[in-house]
Amino acid sequence: MHPTNISRRRLLGASAALGLGSAGILNTAGAQPAWPSKAIRFVVPFAPGGSSDVVARSTAAELTKFLGQSVFVDNKPGAAGNIAMADVAHADDQHTLILGHIGTLAVNPYIFPKLPYDPVKDFQAVSLLAKVPSLYVVHPDVPAKNLTEFIAYAKSKPGKLSYGSAGNGSAGHLAFEYLKMTAGIFMLHVPYRGTGPQLTDLLSGRLDAAAVGASAILQHIKAGKLRCIATGSSRRLAQLPDVPTVAEQGFPGFEMTQWYGLQAPANLSPANLEKLSAATMKAVKSPSSMERLGADAAEAIGNTPQQYAQFIAVEQKRWKVVVERAKIKPD
Template structure:
């Protein structure tokens, strides 16, 4: 029997349905956006890391991926894809249209490569969207334990006494370690031979074995080797001394006022990634970098968590590009 109550319920249901239909017809963008917001991510997310395993990039990427996965409800799996100073992974990310691929942004790929390569198969600023700056990582200047230099002053004196006879390794031309050491060479007027590798991991293997004399590496990747005595830290690139290495002076303290060198890592997406995805990941990054477990994990490795907005990260990238464009030109850095 059709009672007044049942008729009223049917009428209300019809009004709601009608309102939704009108809204979807009159404002299709709003309806589609709401559906997309709820639907994304619809599958696991791939995070490309443009470097070989074993460096600071992997530590930051995996720490962030673990926490972001919890917030988004989908796995974020890290895929190392080294080569061509990070450009292989950058090109793959730029060409991705699946809406579920992003890349670990880095000082080398975003702020240096655009100025040392004559031509890239992508436009760094146009083909990528900034999501969030994840962390800043102190650069440490280290030598093999057999090198007869206990601090930066002694190393510089040794390099000046033997110009071109000492060498240093990096994760590749245009990498953060390459920039950091060239920056030091410019400041101290020394000549030390550069030996580029395909990633921090292979570089560390030779540094620990004594086939390299020195390097500048992100703190997370080498702190354990310093504490074990296999490597000697002769200076830090930070403004102030690190709590983990209180007895190691900064480069600025060692006679080069104003010197600072810090690596950084962020998340970037291809230009094709929808805005709803950018917003969701940025929110997840902010939450991840505030998570006590992630914060403790990163700071334990001397990394400074950030987790800012897309606009803040975009402004930061622009500032870094302006800074390192000048350093790359003065040091005449060329790709492999």
């Protein structure tokens, strides 16, 4: 073969190799790193224990499987959830999430004159995880077997009966104020610093009634230490099949549930949000997750970001009215 042809072939081959190498360099430079690339911090704005922990830890365990990276729960209580919400609102590492809640997203905007976060602008809705029904309970000494009898009893003693909550603006406070507003009764509100102290007084009879998340009081109801007169759920609970809902007892459409969702900081990229949303829906609907949630009377949801965002907007409108009428103020 002529030397010129050999040189030409070598030159073409070298050029082709250089071209491929350059393309490889460009592709590598333009490629985005796989997400998640490290462990994800899942912040819970409440102390350990209760429904929030059950929902968060169940979801975290399943997300770890679907995302291929560890998802760990970080409890960060304080200031009605505002401290944790502000922390995550300003997170910029793409690996921090937070448990959304009826209080932090739909109530705090109306009871605090100023928040260190914007519930809509600072976060992206990922998915509604679960609803936990509020149970309306009374101490056994209260002569009422159902909601109808309780309302009649409360109306016969206006302002003389008391109900407790885990604090001003808590889910239990909202639940009972919503019932009071709907049924037209007047009762004294006694706020506590947490569900534990509240239950102590309720079980001892120092309180007449309360509205508490199902997971915290099912054991006391089954033991006969408290009487459930109604559930705030849209349908009867499997754990309490003989207890009718509030709606069944004369108030159609009434529903009071604590709800928990997943929020991501506003700067999470669209592609990562899409991946997280798909994984979350699978996580919530997985058999093991539904079993864990069902044991605490929680209803697994797992919807799209759009559906969850619409749900939050509706809840904000509903609770704004309740907060304003009840004149609820932060502790």
